Amino acid sequence: MVAMSSSFVNTQSVAVLGGGPGGYEAALAAAQLGAEVTLVERAGVGGAAVITDVVPSKSLIATADAAVAIAEASDLGVQLFAKDAAGKPLKPQVAINLAAVNKRLLSLARQQSDDMRLQLVEAGVRIISGHGRLEDRNAIVVSTGPGGTDFDRVEADTLVVAVGASPRELPTAEPDGDRILTWTQLYDMQALPEHLVVVGSGVTGAEFASAYMNLGAKVTLVSSRDRVLPGEDQDAAAVLEKVFKRGGMTVLSKSRAESVARTADGVVVTLADGRTVSGSHCLMAVGSIPNTAGIGLEEAGIQLADSGHIEVNRVARTSVPNIYAAGDCTTFVPLASVASMQGRTAVFHALGDIVIPLGRRRITANVFTAPEIATVGLQEQDLDAEGISGYVYKLPLAANPRAKMLGIKDGFIKIIGHRGSGTVLGGVIVAPRASELIYPIAIAVERRLTVDQVSRVFAVYPSLSGSITDATRAMHLVTRDADVVS
Known part of the structure; x- marks a missing residue:
């Protein structure tokens, strides 16, 4: 050094x-x-x-991403098969050795x-x-x-x-390190949970629910709010919830967990309205x-x-x-x-x-779900709240040629600009590796660049980052004419 x-x-x-x-x-x-x-x-x-939170959790998520890539490879024409004793093709399954992963x-x-x-x-x-x-x-x-x-x-x-x-612990759902777990205790599991109930739909809950779903576990996400990731961009949360449900996850919205108790072979989560959810394990992700x-x-x-x-x-x-x-x-x-x-x-x-x-407003944040959600600067909901004359442009990622090549169907690029001056105020990216893609928007926010200045930067063709250029080019009219109505 x-x-x-x-x-x-x-x-x-x-x-x-x-x-x-x-x-x-x-x-x-x-x-x-x-x-x-x-x-x-x-x-x-x-x-x-480093020891029990960010590094191990993101390593787990990387493993889940690899499992998804293998499972979805057939969409790109890559097929895995094996032969039985008679020479007939078998359909192999992706197996997760959770003990080895942990x-x-x-x-x-x-x-x-x-x-x-x-x-x-x-x-x-x-x-x-x-x-x-x-x-x-x-x-x-x-x-x-x-x-x-x-x-x-x-x-x-x-x-x-x-x-x-x-991790915050509740007296009615005390972690035991075996069936009722905090996020620091997950790494002691030797096998994939048969049915993981995740209590809490904030960043931590959403990340682990996404990861274990993609590793192959049955997952139920219990959210006390009306949607997943209540603190994030509403459009981004909607995309993620759609992906969760498509992947087989059960999402219980407006469902506050009152207690979690051990059973003979698992856990039972009791909700405020009297309903119960049974599972093999429960992750408590209710803040810190x-x-x-x-x-x-x-x-x-x-x-x-x-x-x-x-x-x-x-x-x-x-x-x-x-x-x-x-x-x-x-x-x-x-x-x-x-x-x-x-x-x-x-x-x-x-x-x-x-x-x-x-x-x-200079801080860049990321939710490491699949797809990831990256944000920086002012968000759409901030414009009305702070009385800012802004313009929001959202470009679906599915329109991007590189996304088509990679088989990416979900996600978008959203740019928030100041109406009239064109200064980039913020942005949202929902995509694989959004944590990497958000960087040019973060620079634009930090250096107070305009959408026109960003649009003049050459992006590789084809590339996912090209959608940032496309979005800022589409916003050119707003920088020219403050009276244009979005």
């Missing part, structure tokens, strides 16, 4: 509590700026995001954690393994010995709290809670929201001037990419480097 050089010698010290994406980036950036850095982490560098993805997660740890060590970061808590505004006390018998005290000029969050209790935050004077999240400003600073916070434990957007940027921003601000305050 090539170390970054700083234009000034930094004599400050930084202590980071929590080694997830936010804490990791804070520690690395501080070391690169020449500070003396200590990182305290109890589970391993990368935190829950072993692989947990190994990948640990490898990623080890790689991140090595980067920190090479950068000069001191790493302490143990449970940490703030002793005051300039010190972290770490319990390092068995049973919490040994302690280490770390003093620093700047503290960064990045302790993350944990910040890991902020009992670590000395309030005693240090740090302001917390009623939910327990740490109140931070746009440079990740808390109510205590020398203490910053990053990641899912804060009141900002709970994304790994945001946590990383918060961590770097916090350190840059604390150590006097150039800082660009974080803005929610």
